[in-house]
Amino acid sequence: MDQDLLDFAVDLACRAGNLAAARFFAGDPRTSRKPDGTEVTAADLAVEEVVRGELARHAPDDEVYGEEGGTTAGTSGRRWVVDPIDGTYYFARRIPLFNTRLAFEDEHGPAIGVIREPIARQTVFAGRGRGCWRSTDAEAVPVRVSDRTGIGGARTAMGNPGTWPEELLLALHRRVFLSTSGGTTGLATGQVDAYVIAGFPMGYEDVAPLPVIVGEAGGRVTDLSGNPVLSGDGTVLATNGHLHDAFLALVHGLPTARDWRALGDDPTS
Numbered sequence: 001m002d003q004d005l006l007d008f009a010v011d012l013a014c015r016a017g018n019l020a021a022a023r024f025f026a027g028d029p030r031t032s033r034k035p036d037g038t039e040v041t042a043a044d045l046a047v048e049e050v051v052r053g054e055l056a057r058h059a060p061d062d063e064v065y066g067e068e069g070g071t072t073a074g075t076s077g078r079r080w081v082v083d084p085i086d087g088t089y090y091f092a093r094r095i096p097l098f099n100t101r102l103a104f105e106d107e108h109g110p111a112i113g114v115i116r117e118p119i120a121r122q123t124v125f126a127g128r129g130r131g132c133w134r135s136t137d138a139e140a141v142p143v144r145v146s147d148r149t150g151i152g153g154a155r156t157a158m159g160n161p162g163t164w165p166e167e168l169l170l171a172l173h174r175r176v177f178l179s180t181s182g183g184t185t186g187l188a189t190g191q192v193d194a195y196v197i198a199g200f201p202m203g204y205e206d207v208a209p210l211p212v213i214v215g216e217a218g219g220r221v222t223d224l225s226g227n228p229v230l231s232g233d234g235t236v237l238a239t240n241g242h243l244h245d246a247f248l249a250l251v252h253g254l255p256t257a258r259d260w261r262a263l264g265d266d267p268t269s
Contacts, residue, residue: 001111001127009102009112010125010135012054017100017116017123020047020085024096024119031092039088044068047084047100055080067205079105083205086115099185103208110230113209115185124185126216132188145219145240146190151175151250154193154243157182159236163199165255172196175250184210187238188217194239194247198224198256201234210238220244224251 023043030042048066055064063074066082080102085091087098096119104112114125124143126132134143148154156176161169172178182192207229214221220241223232226248235256237247 001130003127003130005104006112006125006127006130008058009104009114010123012051012058013100013102013114013116013125014118014123015054016047016051016082016084016102017118019050020091020098020100021118023047024091024094024098027094039092040068041085041088041092043091044085044088048082051082051084051102065205067203077107081105081205081208083203083208086206101205101209103205103212105208110208110211113212115209115213117185122185124188124213126188126213128212128216130216132213132217134185134189143189143217145187145214145217146193147242148193148240149242151243151246153177155179155182155191156194156196157186157192159183159195159197159202160199163258165198165258168198168251168254168256171250171254184213184238187219187240188213190240194243195236196224196238196247196251197236199258201257202236203234204230207236210236214238222248224248224256 020043031039034040045068048068052064052066052069061074061076063079064072065079068084083101085098086101090097100116102114111128114123116123121137123135131142133140152175154176156172157179161180183195186192187195210221210229218241219239221229221238223229224235224237229236239247
């Protein structure tokens with residue numbers, strides 16, 4: 001993976017994430033509902049527009065897929081995937097738990113993954129064959145997943161826990177240490193040993209950066225049935241690799257979603 005392209009992707013995701021943070025602190029409350037019932041804010045649209053504009057100037061022949069604007073066709077065979085604000089539910093409610101995601105795919109598959117967490121002022125990114133890195137305002141350092149080999153008590157971050165069926169929640173609660181903090185960046189930096197997303201299904205833009213980030217950090221990522229995450233059922237199981245088969249065995253045959261619409265709100269992350 002070309003280093004200049006990776007640097008461009010990281011810079012673009014950082015600028016987009018910082019714009020999202022600026023809109024967050026400005027208190028922009030405008031929201032509307034998309035056809036699937038989920039929320040979108042004016043900030044989602046503004047941040048994606050900025051990213052699309054930069055990509056049009058830097059890589060005009062590449063396809064772009066964004067959560068809000070859909071697909072802009074390209075001719076190069078390469079594609080960018082952008083989620084301007086992952087965590088719109090939190091963003092709209094003034095809870096600072098959101099990030100910006102950017103991925104790049106070429107003829108060989110996933111090539112770049114970037115997750116910018118602007119409130120934490122950190123970015124976790126990876127390029128195929130170039131390792132996984134965590135950068136702050138001060139420095140960039142290589143990161144790796146944890147080396148834990150036993151599932152008992154494994155630190156496990158949860159995504160969308162409000163929409164998990166109780167069978168899945170209970171099965172994990174009996175064996176691992178569940179936490180609502182960590183996520184993909186926590187897994188890649190070794191802060192947690194696993195990350196599970198169930199309930200409301202993830203979109204492609206949500207998971208597009210994961211194969212490169214998790215893989216280059218030394219981990220493994222699939223859906224909860226063990227299928228490739230990019231073509232899976234919208235669930236996510238990301239682990240340090242050592243624990244992956246044990247987690248798959250633990251959740252095998254369990255339901256992975258409940259009727260989130262019956263909750264009376266949009267609990268998506």
